Amino acid sequence: MNPTRRTVLLAGAAAALLPGVPAAAAPREAAASLQPYASYWYPDSLPPGTPGTGITWRSLKAWRAADDPDLALNAASVPLAPRFTPTPASPTARTDQARIQSLVSFGPTSGNPSQGSATADYYALTHWALIDELVFWGGSSGEGLILAPNAPIVDAAHRHGVRVLGNVFLPPAAYGGQLQWTRDLVQRDAAGRCPLAARLVAVAAAYGFDGWFVNAETGGGDAALGRDMQFFMRELKSLAAAHGQRVTWYDSMTVNGNVSWQGALDTQNQPFFLAADDMFVDFRWTPGSLVSSGRLADRLGRSRYELWAGVDVEANGWNASVDWDAIVPTGAPHITSLGFYRPEWTRNHLPADGRAPADFHAADDRFWTGRSLDPSRPDATDRWRAPATVVADRSTVVSVPFASAFNTGHGLRWYEEGRVTSDTPWNHLGLQDRLPSRRWVVRTDGTRPAVNFDFADAWRGGSSVLVDGALDAATTVDVYATRLPVGDDTVLELTHRTDAGAVDVELAVATAEPSAPGATPPYTWLPVDSGDRWQTVTVPHTGLSGTIRSIAVRLTPVDPGRPVRWRLGALAVRAARPGPPAAPTAFRVTAASADQLRFGWQPAPGDVRHYTVHRLLPDGTRRFLGGTCQRAHHVGGLRPEQGERSARFELRSVGELYNASDPVTVHHTW
Template sequence: MNPTRRTVLLAGAAAALLPALPGLPAVAATEAAATAAPPYASYWYPDSLPSGTPGTGITWRSLKAWSAATDADLAFNASTVPLAARFTPTPANTTARSGQARIQSLVSFGPTSSNPSQGAATADYYALTHWAYLDELVFWGGSAGEGLILAPNAPIVDAAHRHGVPVLGNVFLPPVAYGGQLQWTRDLVQKDSTGHYPLAARLVAVAAAYGFDGWFINAETSGGNSALATDMLGFMNELKTLGTAQGLRVTWYDSMTVSGSVSWQGALNNQNKTFFQAADSMFVDFRWSQSSLASSATTAQQLGRSPYELWAGVDVEAGGTGASVNWDAIVPSTKAHVTSLGFYRPEWTRNHLPASRTPGDFHAADDLFWTGSSLDPSKPNTSASWRAPAVSVADRSTVASLPFATVFNTGHGLKWYEDGEATSDQAWNHLGLQDRLPSRRWVVRTSGQRPAVTFDFADAWRGGSSLLVDGALDAPTTLDLYATRLPLTADTVVELTYRTDAGAAAVELAVATAEPSAAGGAPPYTYFPLTSSGDGWETATVPLTGLTGTVHALGVRLTASSGPVRWRLGGLAVRDAVLTPSAPTDLRVTGADGGNLRFAWQGAPGEVRHYELYRTLPDGTRRFLGGTCQRAFYVGGLTAEQGESSGGFEVRAVGELFTVSTAATTTHTW
């Protein structure tokens, strides 16, 4: 969570842009007026607001009037995790390719209004985990009655950045049939007295303040003319120029044409190529055909651009893995990929399930979507009608520096656990707390029956989930966990925290210091046996004696002595030394309304994974309230304990190895 050069550049960009925009101070305030309202993801109209009165829970805002200093929820919505660098390991199979098609996802994580800034008290959430196949995530949404411009909330950006995936905010100018007004398009592309586009600069300033990576521009309101198209092109050019200078990207949706009309082309052609040239990439509408994508790829190359900067739209909102898709038009198996792939609404993997769905149900559906019916990317089902991303696209990883640790936390859970004990029985979601997770789910190497491998929510060492291996284990079974680029020193050790729930199995750590000899091959593992007591959670520390160079892969091998076996992995860490973070300071209540409280604190110096907030109780125990990567947190519905006149609270910093700082404390009088 330390600032990178890009983060500093973005902050500088905001400061440089703000003085040129009336009403925007050069330095954003860290706290706004005291309020105890729940914070929500931000949304705006470009300038003018609809007539009438907003509905319940909706606040109409103008982006042109936005100021960081008066943004009461900015501290809750600003991402703090820098965008991680990625590398591409040797592909898990012979059909997945690197350097060709990429994948974009347009995801609606919640409604435009009342979308919580920092998670919620439910585990029922689209907690996507297959980041390894994604190159761009769009925070999809917007409506004529709520707002048209959406800034992604911090947990989503933090999780994506941890896995090296950029996140774009969304500008949605809706069709007239859905309440769109052409005035909103004119508002967006208005020019000031100097001929510049103030809303382009404002969008860059918002991305800088909130810490996300650019904008997706979707102009679908009909009724325009060539003059409006010219203004839109000028706006796009200025947005691209300002954004590129600060490391941001812009994606254009195939909708408005050079005549100003809205006419979805399903192709890159003379009607929209000027907008593509003013953007980093373009989402090609679902009307594409095999021939139109082929011609689009040719046109992109003639413009000096990569055809993989075109996202061929695949609508999975209704049909999911049952959608009818001409895969060979996009990612043919016998020749070079034609374009990249843009999934529209892959949160189908959650939404199509019944209301009684569990986190396990969701992850089973999500694994099927991304990995395919084999549920093993090293053995992809290439003949299935649903061509899962793992079949065509090589996965990426960000695990390239020490220390590295994971507790297999997916960012939601039925309880919250610490050291194997539940410290809160409240279901929750907060993607910002998600760990870097195994990218190849699940590669299992055995000559016997394949066990079931899942994220499990019935128990955990820390967070909300653990990794569960469940099966006969009638032959030695190796589970690939992480592709890495971790430097080895004489002091490097690996720690595994695990538990055997049923049966008995010898456990070995698998470490490879080289890549497989070819795509689809097994890593050349060296195995280190673990000494196990077989009683509850236990942690083994393994010196990597005899190994030098770089760790390229990590896994485990289980050999059963009695079965069937249920074996649970709760944590994995690779380190040279144990590092404990410094403590945060100045914990305070910044807004209160009965039992609804807003907290803020000064962040701890140095590296911090996230912060955890607790209620301290009169009997000396404490209750987990929530975690966040930000330095502000909202808690609602608190009540005084019996005989308590004031409540005690504490916040602690959590390091990369899940070591915990001392606490900053405060009290609040009820």
């Protein structure tokens, strides 16, 4: 990988804090800030000198789960969901061919908050349906080389069936890389084993993510080091496989131990590919080198789609010049899979005063869906071959109960049943709902309205779906591809509101697949009561049986051509209404400073989607402080309110249908 792409990642301590995260206040006692951060390490030996401000140097070889003080705040808890591939939303998308790996830097190596932060300016990825693997990209010679993904990202990805890999980055010497760190990584113990391979697998198991992306770019090695790296990779893959983890090799080091980016699968890196589950092919590829790579993978008995052809979008996003036909031709089978490097460009290229959530999602939809903003109607003149027009979307909506409030994992406020319970901007991807996989398929004979996530109002969380436009014909918006069993006791619920204009609302349900990719599912239309306030409507479904395969909404204007603004706040499919989840236990303050608290608790038995922490104020109102899927939480910026001497905090379990347990409480004396 070209060193010029490292500028941001290797800047070191100067970029230690995410935008919008205030510096930690002085604690009550002489101690470090209670703010937890995502973990990062060197393999074994540390750099000379002392770390910069806000940076902690750690040795992975010395790490033990039992000694990790932040493990409860950093360990993901959502299991990897099974996913299926419905009939594609796009007429040009393929199944069982190219897949997508995405390398994303969500923040700097150090100072990356473990559980979100008080800003909505965040790369809140939502197009999970098009991704197979996410790499938590980063690493810096001045901070650390081995990065464990933070829990909110893993929880969101797992909810959508996407694996998440940590990153092992051995940087070029020009950017501070030391060959000793490579030797540290591949060292063997007296028994001839690789202790760092075992440690990497133990970290992934303890933190709840799915394996590692290994990127060895420090030059100067020899054939002996090349052999040691091959042995290390074989052991890492073997140990990882026993824990259901995966390993990706980056096309950098060759068998002679030096670094030479091949831009291909060839004899120089073939042993590393065989010692891994897949390989990211460097950007130096050519049409010919990808063809030969695919053929070599075939001869080795491996899938050519285990090769991710690198597409660098860090600088130019959808304006990047890409020879798409070399990877995913339209008139022939795909050659390899796609590896996107730094698609968070969709956030980063926006001006600092233009990164409101709506601005980001407009750009992100353009990147993943294409200029038409509708995968069922791809724009053939668009130079950017958007992922939604290439690969089939996937879904994890396979069991009842299912519910979504269309929460994207960040927002300007926090809403509960349409009421604002916190006016503080926030991000926390672990609170993200399972989101529509095909955004946005809109079917109408009239003028297409705009369909977007909107952050000006919500039923629950931080966002709702807004349909906005002068409707002059009935308009259907596809929402979910599903595999939900339906029976006599199945209940469909829709929470919605009409802000402007007048529309007749119907819930559309299909129990069979569409006739072809991009075609309309065979919907049955179920009428829904509507009004100008948030309302949750139970929708009768007489006569439906089998399996619900698609869910949509249809809006028919009462006054065609008049402006309409209609919000979808929540959707649920359930059987009998379940009781509330069990409450957590042993809720306590585990650490305190002047304005920060850490909470811990014992998880509730049974199915719990996440936990919420509120503060009960002296006037009786409740303020949302945060939510998490973990069994610990950090809150900062606290102070006495309304003359109180002690603060009261409440913790609740939240179920899949957003029904909450009774609260458990704890007091903290100021």
